[in-house]
Amino acid sequence: MATPQTQPQNELQIIRTVAAPRDRVFRAWTDAKELALWFHPTSEQTTLITRMDLKVGGNYSLEMHHEGGKVRKLSGTYRQIKPPEKLSFTWRWATDPPGVETVVSLEFQEHGDATEILLAHGQFPDAEMRDQHNQGWLGCLDQLQAYLDPGFVPSASVPACDK
Numbered sequence: 001m002a003t004p005q006t007q008p009q010n011e012l013q014i015i016r017t018v019a020a021p022r023d024r025v026f027r028a029w030t031d032a033k034e035l036a037l038w039f040h041p042t043s044e045q046t047t048l049i050t051r052m053d054l055k056v057g058g059n060y061s062l063e064m065h066h067e068g069g070k071v072r073k074l075s076g077t078y079r080q081i082k083p084p085e086k087l088s089f090t091w092r093w094a095t096d097p098p099g100v101e102t103v104v105s106l107e108f109q110e111h112g113d114a115t116e117i118l119l120a121h122g123q124f125p126d127a128e129m130r131d132q133h134n135q136g137w138l139g140c141l142d143q144l145q146a147y148l149d150p151g152f153v154p155s156a157s158v159p160a161c162d163k
Contacts, residue, residue, distance in 0.1 A: 011122035012134045016141045018117065020148040022110040025117065026084035028144060029106065030054055037154050038147035040064050041139025056081055060089065076101075084108055091121070100125055102133075117141070 018025055028034045032052040040047045044067045051061040061075040073094035080088035088105040107118040119137060124130040146152060 009127045010124045010130065011120060012124075012130050012137070013121075014117075014119045014134070014137055014141065016117045016119070016145075017111065017114050018141075018145050018148055019114050021113060022108045022115045023084045024148065025115040025144075026087070026108055028147060029087055030081070030083070034147075036062075038143040039140055040143060041136045043143065043146070051075075054078065054081060076104075079103070080105075 032049040036047045036049045046065045048063045053059050056078055058078050064072045075092055076090035078089045080086055086107055091102045091104050102123045105120045109116040121133055
């Protein structure tokens with residue numbers, strides 16, 4: 001369950017506890033094949049990981065395919081990778097205005113058989129963009145929880161890169 005947080009205009013913070021061990025949750029964020037299966041706000045969407053160079057300074061890129069054919073492209077650079085505790089990366093939609101790049105930071109805290117995810121996404125130019133991302137993250141975290149459920153069955157088979 002997500003814990004509501006007071007949001008400054010240029011940053012959002014979400015705390016979510018998922019029923020899975022920390023190593024498993026970290027792997028879901030850092031393995032291209034796994035990330036492709038859940039990293040989208042709704043189950044009607046699919047994600048194609050086109051690049052994942054998981055090292056500090058390495059780049060990632062992906063495409064979120066929406067029903068009706070709309071495709072949103074996202075890319076960034078990994079800033080911090082500390083398995084299984086922390087992950088940080090830049091975030092830029094292909095449609096963002098020049099110079100707009102935000103930063104996502106994740107911390108994974110072990111709580112027995114569960115993991116608390118502390119997600120911070122900041123450097124938004126305005127509250128509207130922050131709020132749009134907040135809704136997207138809540139949906140993605142719902143998809144992550146469903147993916148980590150032992151009975152998970154993917155809705156579509158989408159190939160992920162091996163880079």
